[in-house]
Amino acid sequence: QSVLTQPPSVSAAPGQTVTISCSGSSSDIENNYVSWYQHLPGTAPKLLIYDNNKRPSGIPDRFSGSKSGTSATLGITGLQTGDEADYYCGTCDSSLSPWVFGGGTKLTVL
Amino acid sequence: EVHLLESGGGLVQPGGSLRLSCAASGFTFSTYAMSWVRQAPGKGLEWVSSISGGGGTIYYADSVKGRFTISRDNSKSTLYLQMNSLRAEDTAVYYCANQLYSSSWYFDHWGQGTLVTVSS
Numbered sequence: 001q002s003v004l005t006q007p008p009s010v011s012a013a014p015g016q017t018v019t020i021s022c023s024g025s026s027s028d029i030e031n032n033y034v035s036w037y038q039h040l041p042g043t044a045p046k047l048l049i050y051d052n053n054k055r056p057s058g059i060p061d062r063f064s065g066s067k068s069g070t071s072a073t074l075g076i077t078g079l080q081t082g083d084e085a086d087y088y089c090g091t092c093d094s095s096l097s098p099w100v101f102g103g104g105t106k107l108t109v110l
Numbered sequence: 111e112v113h114l115l116e117s118g119g120g121l122v123q124p125g126g127s128l129r130l131s132c133a134a135s136g137f138t139f140s141t142y143a144m145s146w147v148r149q150a151p152g153k154g155l156e157w158v159s160s161i162s163g164g165g166g167t168i169y170y171a172d173s174v175k176g177r178f179t180i181s182r183d184n185s186k187s188t189l190y191l192q193m194n195s196l197r198a199e200d201t202a203v204y205y206c207a208n209q210l211y212s213s214s215w216y217f218d219h220w221g222q223g224t225l226v227t228v229s230s
Binding site: 032046 | 154156171207210212219220221222
């Protein structure tokens with residue numbers, strides 16, 4: 001069981017907006033920065049968001065991140081079929097292992 | 111362009127050993143912390159171990175502490191993971207990733223992974 005809690009799945013139609021939540025605690029999210037990763041099984045995971053809300057070069061502004069208290073959120077607007085993937089949040093943890101991931105959320109674009 | 115290529119995975123019996131390698135290119139390897147992250151079948155990502163650029167600072171997940179050893183050879187731009195006393199629950203795809211620090215650590219680039227199967 002992951003330290004960070006994500007919904008197992010979310011779905012939305014092409015062109016719509018979806019949000020994926022990541023819930024933690026004061027020992028992880030609340031006092032650290034969150035990053036988000038996109039993963040298609042069998043491929044290399046890709047960094048989408050770091051430092052809660054920053055996008056690496058090459059990541060479209062359809063992807064956004066935010067954090068409030070012990071929770072973080074990934075937002076994806078203008079959904080495309082190519083966005084179908086698993087999404088993971090991650091952060092440092094001051095009480096357990098140095099790094100923790102959420103359990104992952106499978107995004108389906110209907 | 112950053113490129114990370116894992117190798118060394120395969121089928122091993124419980125209690126056996128395996129050494130994974132990750133060949134890096136496209137960046138100054140010695141200045142980057144590196145990590146191993148794994149994904150068991152049907153499960154999510156699990157951080158395994160990290161090592162600083164110079165190799166002097168190392169961290170392990172509790173699940174592998176005492177059995178796995180991370181190391182690096184900066185002259186060869188290669189990261190390693192020596193896995194001993196392997197268990198069925200170590201079966202996973204193992205990814206290497208380089209780490210950057212801005213306001214905090216994050217995993218910047220990842221390799222395609224190498225599959226480790228522990229089974230008799």
